[in-house]
Amino acid sequence: MELSPELLLSAYSQGVFPMADDDGAIYWYDPDPRAILPLDRFHIPRSLRRVIKQRPFTLRVDTAFGAVMRACAAPAPGREQTWINPAMVAAYERLHALGLAHSVEAWQGHELVGGLYGVTLNGLFAGESMFSRARDASKAALVYLVQHLRTRGLVLLDVQFQTAHLSRFGVIEIPRAAYQVQLARALRSPARFSAATPHLRFGSMSSD
Numbered sequence: 001m002e003l004s005p006e007l008l009l010s011a012y013s014q015g016v017f018p019m020a021d022d023d024g025a026i027y028w029y030d031p032d033p034r035a036i037l038p039l040d041r042f043h044i045p046r047s048l049r050r051v052i053k054q055r056p057f058t059l060r061v062d063t064a065f066g067a068v069m070r071a072c073a074a075p076a077p078g079r080e081q082t083w084i085n086p087a088m089v090a091a092y093e094r095l096h097a098l099g100l101a102h103s104v105e106a107w108q109g110h111e112l113v114g115g116l117y118g119v120t121l122n123g124l125f126a127g128e129s130m131f132s133r134a135r136d137a138s139k140a141a142l143v144y145l146v147q148h149l150r151t152r153g154l155v156l157l158d159v160q161f162q163t164a165h166l167s168r169f170g171v172i173e174i175p176r177a178a179y180q181v182q183l184a185r186a187l188r189s190p191a192r193f194s195a196a197t198p199h200l201r202f203g204s205m206s207s208d
Contacts, residue, residue, distance in 0.1 A: 003091035005098055012119055012126055013202050015176070015183050017160065019083040026087070032176035035162040037127075039155070042146045043170040051136045052143060057106040057113065059144040061194070065096045068103040068115040072129035084129060092128075095119060099197045104145045106137040114138040116145065120197055123155040123189025142169065153191035156182050 011017060016030045069092060073084035095101035106114035114137020116130035132138035149157060159166055162173050187202050
């Protein structure tokens with residue numbers, strides 16, 4: 001199955017997202033309940049606040065999207081297999097070229113030490129994955145992401161599945177029906193992740 005930009009945008013606009021299995025096959029998911037991070041209830045743990053005040057990282061947006069994806073896809077201790085295969089990397093790099101997938105990166109000097117990436121559709125940011133090669137690097141990227149989304153007026157941060165790690169930041173689970181209501185609101189929003197991000201009219205999937 002080719003993950004074309006049109007197919008991916010149609011899926012995300014309906015609350016569905018792909019993941020690759022160990023055999024390389026692509027499966028589609030629409031979790032119930034769905035995990036989201038309410039932007040007005042984002043919580044930064046005290047220990048992380050202390051780290052961020054020391055400014056150990058330089059945070060950037062969209063300067064190394066492919067590198068972030070490949071780092072998220074790479075095996076790590078306790079995670080020998082991931083759901084991101086080469087076909088998915090290529091597909092999301094195409095979305096990035098269209099201005100519809102973005103990365104937030106944590107750097108130490110010239111070294112990429114953490115980050116995350118996701119898909120944006122108007123007021124939605126659908127978070128896909130994150131990685132860290134330095135303590136608290138991915139957490140710092142998440143803090144930066146939330147600040148950026150608030151500034152740009154995005155209204156929904158979808159993180160797909162609840163984890164103990166994410167719950168510390170205020171992630172909650174909501175029923176699928178409630179998620180669909182929030183998704184519809186986000187898709188109607190005029191917000192854009194950046195000036196280069198197209199605004200989409202859903203139904204026709206055209207951009208202005």
